[in-house]
Amino acid sequence: MLGALLLASPSDAQENAASGHRVTLAVGPLLVTQRDEHASPLRYRGTASFFEVSYAPSGVRRSLAVRLGGAFGNLRSGLTQPDHLPRQATYRGWFEVEYLRSLSTADSRTRWGLGALLAARGTVIHHLYDQSGGADAGYAFVSTTLGPVLSLRRAAGRHTTLGMRLGVPLLAVIQRPYGMVNPDDASLRSQVATMDTFQALDFMVTCTRRLPGGSDITLGYRLVVERYRDAEPFQSASGAVSLALALRVGGGE
C-alpha cells in the first residue's frame, strides 16, 4: 500500500464520538523504492502522488475505519538518466478495514489501542523500454493481508494530538502473474504466505490539530514495507508525507 495515511484513527473516532462519523481526505507525495524481479533485477526509485479517502463511524471503546487510496508515479533505476527510458510507471491502490479496541480509559492522556487490519494492496508496474511503446510489459503484485495493529495517541496540548500506529501482517494471500501480465487475460496466481515468505510493516506517525467546528487537520508520515520471497522476489518500501482533512458527517452516538 505504500504510503497511505491513517486519516481517522480509532482514537480519532473515540475523541470525536460526540461529533459523528468522519470522512477524511488525504493527499501527499510518496517516495517509493521497489524491486519486482519479474520486471527487473534492478531497484527502481522515484516519487509518486497519492490520495486517500477514509470513513470512520463514530465509536467510544471500539472503532472501525475503512480506507481507499491510490497512487501513481514514475520510477527509475540507478542506470537510467532523468527523462530517459527505461522507467517503471507504477500504479498502486489499496483498500483497508481497520478495527481497534481501546486499552485505556477515556480520560487518559495517553491512549493505547489494539486491533486488526485487513488490507488489500495492489501494485501494477508498466515497464517502459522505448519511446515507440513496441516492447513494453506489465507486471503486478497484489497482497491481501491480515494482522494486528497497535496504536498510541497522546495529547500534546489542548488541540493537538500525536499519534503512532504499527501494523504487522501475520498472514497474506499473494497474487501475481507467472511473469509479465498477459495483455489478454490478466490472470493472477494466488498463494498463501506467512511471515517466513512475506514480511511487511506498516508504520505511521501523525500530528492532529483540532479545528473549529469539529474538523481535524493531520500531518502524517507513513512507512509501508513489503518483502515477498519467491523465485522472483518482490520488495517495496515507501514513505508518504500526507496532509489530511477530516470532516464530520452525520450524527454521533
Place this chain on the structure above:
Amino acid sequence: VKGPASVATAALLAAACTGLFVGPDTAFDRSALFEHVWRDVDRQYALFGLKAVSWDSLHDVYAPRAALAASDDELAEVVGAMLRELRDTHVGLHVGLRAYVYTGYDSRPAFFDSAVVHGRYVADFHPAPNDRLRFGHAGPDVGYVWIPNFRGSGFGADLDDALAQLRDVRALVVDVREGRGGNLESSIEIARRFADRARVYGYMQFRDGPEHDDLTPPEPRQVSPAATPRFAGPVAVLTSRRSVSATEWFVLAMRVLPNVTVVGDSTAGGSGAVLPRELPNGWTYTFSASLGQAVGSGPFEEVGLAPDIWVRGSAQELAAGRDAALDTALAVVRRALP
C-alpha cells in the same frame, strides 16, 4: 511546533530507510550474469516447443565458457552465442551499440528496391504526414502504399491521409516486403482500415509456468473495422522473406479479409512478442514472450506465412528495373476489379 517537528523527524529518518528495506542493486559477477540470463530465458521464453533445442544442454556448453571469460566483451560473445542458438529474431543481447542477435533473417533477400518502385511504377511516390508510409499511384486506378516498418505511432492517420489522396483509385497494393516489425497495435491499426467486420486473424499464447510447454490457452486476436472510411476495393499485400514480426501479424490480419490477396514470398517467421530485459551492468537482452499462431495453419515461427500467390523476384530483374512481385500484384488487383 513540537508535534509537526516530531512527524518531520520521523519522516526524515524513515525516508532514509526506504532504500535499506529494498537493498541495493545486486552486483553480478560474470558467471552470475550468465546464469541470470540463462535462467530468465529458461523460465520465460515461450517458443522452446518450436525450437528443437535443449536449453539445459546449451547451459552445459556455454556456462564453462562464461566462467572462463576474461573480460565483459568475452562474456558478451558467450551469452550472445547461446542466445543465437534459438534462431529467433526477437532474441538477442545488446551491449551499448553492439548487438548479439540471430542474423539468419537478414541474409534473406526481399527483392525490393524503392528506387525501382519510384522510377518505374509509382511516379508520384511521396510520404504521408507522419512519414510512417509512402504512397502514390501505380496506374490510373490502382494505388500503392509502402510500409517499411510498424515502429511508432500515427499509422492509421497516415493511411487515412493516403486513402483520401488516393480517392480516385479502385484497387490498392500494400507493400510490406521490407517490413522489419514494430508495434503490433500499429500494424492492426492499418489492417482495420480494410476490415469489413470483426474477424479472428490469429492466436497468441504466453508463457505461463516453469516448464517449457507451460503456455496459456490460445487467445484469439481480432481485427475489427475502424471508425474511419474503409477501403473496400481489391487489395494485394506484397510480402517477402524479410517481412517479420509485427509485419507478419499485419499480414495475418489482412489475409482473413475477403478482398485481400497476399502476393510474394513467405514471410520470415518471427511470431513472438518481444520482451526486453535489463541487467545491473547496463546490458539488455530480449526474447519472445509469446507464441503466435495463424488461423488454420498454426504456429508460423521460422516457417513464416505462405502467400496466396508465390512470386519471389530476383536481383537480376530488379537490376533491370523490373519488380516481378509488384507486376503480379498489380495484375491480381486489376483482374479483381469489376
